[in-house]
Amino acid sequence: VQLQASGGGLVQAGGSLRLSCVASGGTFGNYAMGYFRQAPGKEREFVAAISRSGGSTYYADSVKGRFTISRDNAKNTVYLQMNSLKPEDTAVYYCAAAWGIMTMKGTSYDYWGQGTQVTVSS
Secondary structure, eight states: OEEEEEOOEEEETTOOEEEEEEEESSOGGGEEEEEEEEOTTSOOEEEEEEOSSSSOEEEOTTTTTTEEEEEETTTTEEEEEEOSOOGGGOEEEEEEEEESSOOSOGGGOOEEOOOEEEEEEO
16 A cells, blocks of 8 residues: 655644545555654654544544544545634645544554645644
């Protein structure tokens, strides 16, 4: 499975961005999907995850109520809508695919996208 991420950029605090991640080379509906991020000098952290059907989602406390993860299995695409962005959201964002069950554990993900930079200015 190959994951192609897009949608990052520079935005002012309080603004919005939508990340997209298109999967190819596998059966998209067999994979739970997640987003992680890594800021300079920090460890990678979980952001959000969505089940194979899209019926269940899970968020890190730091983004709950501001970010929304969704998927369109017909388009092999997962989205991360990010609203009310804060400077501390600045990071490289990665999408990832996990066979089977939705999880927040990075080590459980089988495939990773290349990352897209999100920069939030104050």
